[in-house]
Amino acid sequence: MLHEVRLFFVALQFFTRVPVPRWVGFEPAWLHDSARHFPLVGLCVGAVGAVVLAAASVATSPAVAVVLSMIATVWLTGAFHEDGLADTCDALGGHVSRERALEIMKDSRIGSYGAVGLVLVLGLKAAVLVSLPVALALPALLFGHTVSRAMAVLVIRALPYAGDLAAAKAKPLAQGVSRGGLLVALGWVLVVAVGIVASRVAWWPAVVLSLLFALAGTRACARGWSRRLGGFTGDTLGATQQVTEVLVLLGWLVWMRFA
Numbered sequence: 001m002l003h004e005v006r007l008f009f010v011a012l013q014f015f016t017r018v019p020v021p022r023w024v025g026f027e028p029a030w031l032h033d034s035a036r037h038f039p040l041v042g043l044c045v046g047a048v049g050a051v052v053l054a055a056a057s058v059a060t061s062p063a064v065a066v067v068l069s070m071i072a073t074v075w076l077t078g079a080f081h082e083d084g085l086a087d088t089c090d091a092l093g094g095h096v097s098r099e100r101a102l103e104i105m106k107d108s109r110i111g112s113y114g115a116v117g118l119v120l121v122l123g124l125k126a127a128v129l130v131s132l133p134v135a136l137a138l139p140a141l142l143f144g145h146t147v148s149r150a151m152a153v154l155v156i157r158a159l160p161y162a163g164d165l166a167a168a169k170a171k172p173l174a175q176g177v178s179r180g181g182l183l184v185a186l187g188w189v190l191v192v193a194v195g196i197v198a199s200r201v202a203w204w205p206a207v208v209l210s211l212l213f214a215l216a217g218t219r220a221c222a223r224g225w226s227r228r229l230g231g232f233t234g235d236t237l238g239a240t241q242q243v244t245e246v247l248v249l250l251g252w253l254v255w256m257r258f259a
Contacts, residue, residue, distance in 0.1 A: 007034040011041045016076050018044075035156060035177045036184035038149040043192055046145030049073040050138045057134045066129040069141070070122065082118060084238015086110050089117030091235070092228055101228060102163060105235045121242055128249040136252055139196045139203060140210070144248035146192045147211060151218040151244040152237045153177055153185040158222055162231030205259070210251025217247040 009020040011034035052072040056065035074082060091101040093113025104111075110118075129137050157177045177185075193211070197204045221240045225232050232240075 036181040039188035042145035042149035081238040084235040086114030087235040088239035090114040140252040148245035160231040163233035206255040213247040213251040
């Protein structure tokens with residue numbers, strides 16, 4: 001159990017700005033093993049976003065509350081996943097070779113495709129959250145951040161690593177995720193889903209629909225990464241997280257419209 005707690009802290013340190021206790025320590029292999037707890041890190045990030053959204057909704061307008069919530073989560077993660085989305089859009093937006101695409105991902109500068117991709121995805125996320133009443137936006141945020149990290153783990157399990165190992169952000173993840181690790185990651189999704197449904201049974205269709213949206217998006221992303229790159233990279237994992245997070249939120253909005 002202590003080792004699992006240590007793995008969670010390793011994942012938290014890797015994906016957020018949150019400082020961890022010194023006793024945690026670090027071994028490269030731990031980052032690989034910590035993949036099973038990525039969804040739990042997502043839950044923590046989503047919880048921060050939900051708290052900010054709830055508090056800001058009391059004192060400001062819905063639109064301002066949503067923007068403040070997004071600022072909080074982006075700051076907390078250091079725009080780690082958004083950076084991956086931008087790099088992926090730059091690399092795959094044009095018709096370039098696999099080798100050239102991988103080179104573009106290493107470039108720290110943002111191009112037109114990356115800028116457009118960020119604006120569209122973040123804009124869509126904000127629009128969906130503004131369209132949801134706060135009572136629905138809060139569980140949607142928690143579920144979206146949790147599920148999207150699990151979908152990234154699913155991509156790691158399904159695809160080989162395609163990047164340059166010598167300069168890889170996700171080098172410890174290049175060896176993949178075990179079946180047991182994937183099951184633990186999906187188990188965190190189940191825990192959050194059960195918690196949401198337990199708080200209000202009427203929300204179960206939204207949970208199911210948004211999860212189906214995320215799975216469909218993950219399948220599309222995985223096929224795209226495989227076709228263009230032959231596998232995943234650290235940047236495409238960030239892109240997968242961002243895309244599937246928005247899809248979960250969209251699932252909640254679609255359910256609300258037809259419920």
